[in-house]
Amino acid sequence: MTGTLPTHRPRSAVTPASAAGLRSGPPLAGAGMNAGDQVRVGSPNKRWRLLRRAPGPANAEGAMKTAAHEPVLDGLAPILLRHGCGCAECRDAGSGQRLASITDLPGDVSVTGARTAGNAVEVVFGPDGHRAVFSRAWLDDQRRPPEDDRAEDAKRLWAAGDYAAGLPWQSWPRYLDDARVREDCLAALLRDGFFLLRDVPCQPGTVLSVAGTAGYVRETNYGRLFDVRVEATPANLAFTGLPVAPHTDNPYRDPVPTVQLLHCLASAVDGGDSGLVDGFRAAALLRGADPAAFEILARTPVTFAYADAHAELRATRPMITTDPRGKIREIRFNSRSLQPLRLGREGSPDEAVAFYAAYRAFAETVIRPELMLTFRLAPGDCVVFDNTRILHARTGFAAAGQRHLQGCYADLDGAASALAVLRRARKAAR
Numbered sequence: 001m002t003g004t005l006p007t008h009r010p011r012s013a014v015t016p017a018s019a020a021g022l023r024s025g026p027p028l029a030g031a032g033m034n035a036g037d038q039v040r041v042g043s044p045n046k047r048w049r050l051l052r053r054a055p056g057p058a059n060a061e062g063a064m065k066t067a068a069h070e071p072v073l074d075g076l077a078p079i080l081l082r083h084g085c086g087c088a089e090c091r092d093a094g095s096g097q098r099l100a101s102i103t104d105l106p107g108d109v110s111v112t113g114a115r116t117a118g119n120a121v122e123v124v125f126g127p128d129g130h131r132a133v134f135s136r137a138w139l140d141d142q143r144r145p146p147e148d149d150r151a152e153d154a155k156r157l158w159a160a161g162d163y164a165a166g167l168p169w170q171s172w173p174r175y176l177d178d179a180r181v182r183e184d185c186l187a188a189l190l191r192d193g194f195f196l197l198r199d200v201p202c203q204p205g206t207v208l209s210v211a212g213t214a215g216y217v218r219e220t221n222y223g224r225l226f227d228v229r230v231e232a233t234p235a236n237l238a239f240t241g242l243p244v245a246p247h248t249d250n251p252y253r254d255p256v257p258t259v260q261l262l263h264c265l266a267s268a269v270d271g272g273d274s275g276l277v278d279g280f281r282a283a284a285l286l287r288g289a290d291p292a293a294f295e296i297l298a299r300t301p302v303t304f305a306y307a308d309a310h311a312e313l314r315a316t317r318p319m320i321t322t323d324p325r326g327k328i329r330e331i332r333f334n335s336r337s338l339q340p341l342r343l344g345r346e347g348s349p350d351e352a353v354a355f356y357a358a359y360r361a362f363a364e365t366v367i368r369p370e371l372m373l374t375f376r377l378a379p380g381d382c383v384v385f386d387n388t389r390i391l392h393a394r395t396g397f398a399a400a401g402q403r404h405l406q407g408c409y410a411d412l413d414g415a416a417s418a419l420a421v422l423r424r425a426r427k428a429a430r
């Protein structure tokens with residue numbers, strides 16, 4: 001079964017979760033061709049473009065021209081090419097891991113010759129006459145920007161209105177049976193920041209099975225899994241019937257768990273509705289409306305802390321983390337665990353005032369109704385989301401009721417790996 005979970009907004013149509021519009025993933029990490037590929041280069045039926053003769057071992061194919069005139073190598077530094085060499089001397093044929101470290105490579109490496117044959121480019125290096133064979137595709141890949149699927153430009157940022165037709169979901173039995181459904185869900189986790197499964201059996205512990213399909217469970221001070229229900233002496237406000245404002249979990253951990261799962265075993269009769277907010281969208285809106293406030297949140301380390309009878313955790317990081325290009329990459333936002341700002345001796349009260357104004361501006365953005373996707377988890381529903389991007393919330397409910405969720409954490413790199421393996425298998429089967 002595939003379908004949509006009604007949101008608390010007017011809806012016009014039903015949108016099945018599908019592969020439509022999926023961004024195709026980045027290619028597998030590039031590599032020079034392997035030793036076997038080199039044999040093909042010498043194959044007599046290829047027409048070689050002869051370049052300047054290389055020094056070093058005899059060159060069976062004749063003279064070689066200077067590599068500077070080989071357009072296929074334009075813009076690629078000799079040391080980069082030498083680092084990418086995939087020959088049996090440079091890379092272990094079985095694992096594909098590099099055998100040579102940077103200190104094993106000549107510091108004065110140069111390209112003394114290159115020749116092309118169809119899709120293959122053979123490069124001869126100075127000063128040692130080392131030879132590498134690259135595919136044109138690999139050379140093209142080296143000119144692309146670095147791949148980081150965590151930053152805002154690799155995401156589809158959303159607001160509640162983008163889900164006016166309902167929340168996409170997949171059924172757990174189909175997810176288990178069909179690799180393509182798993183692939184679509186994991187792709188949604190990386191692109192949209194979440195996916196929703198229904199028909200997940202209401203047996204305690206099943207959330208761990210869900211997490212296992214999206215990487216590896218991350219054990220925390222709350223255990224491998226945790227129960228979200230009303231407790232007599234709650235160490236966390238999540239374990240009460242109180243409303244919980246949009247937040248990310250465990251901001252007091254470094255590294256923070258990057259994926260969170262919440263599986264509903266029993267819902268409240270009234271209340272306990274869920275909310276999701278795209279924190280990247282909220283941060284981007286803040287950046288547009290008040291760039292100075294955005295900068296303050298991105299540059300000011302703040303401390304989040306948590307303590308109970310068994311744990312005393314703290315982490316000091318900015319609320320908005322940007323990558324070296326200045327793109328939004330991580331959000332930590334949790335009013336329950338944020339500590340009063342410390343600026344040190346150099347800090348002035350004015351700076352503290354400016355920080356709190358920026359924090360308020362972000363908090364006001366995060367709670368804008370048009371940003372929050374609201375829905376109700378029914379027993380058997382399990383939501384999986386990016387805890388470095390998506391803020392989650394719930395409305396209050398009667399503490400006397402039976403509401404019971406089980407949660408656990410996992411990590412985005414494991415989810416990205418599971419997705420890459422699924423894509424690799426599908427492509428290999430074609």
Ligand code: OGA
Nearest residue numbers: 228238244249274393394
């Ligand atoms: C949590 C939490 C939300 C809910 O346990 O981290 O935020 O719906 N729970 O109870």
Ligand code: ZN
Nearest residue numbers: 085087089090
């Ligand atoms: Zn090599």
Ligand code: ZN
Nearest residue numbers: 238248249392
């Ligand atoms: Zn939470």
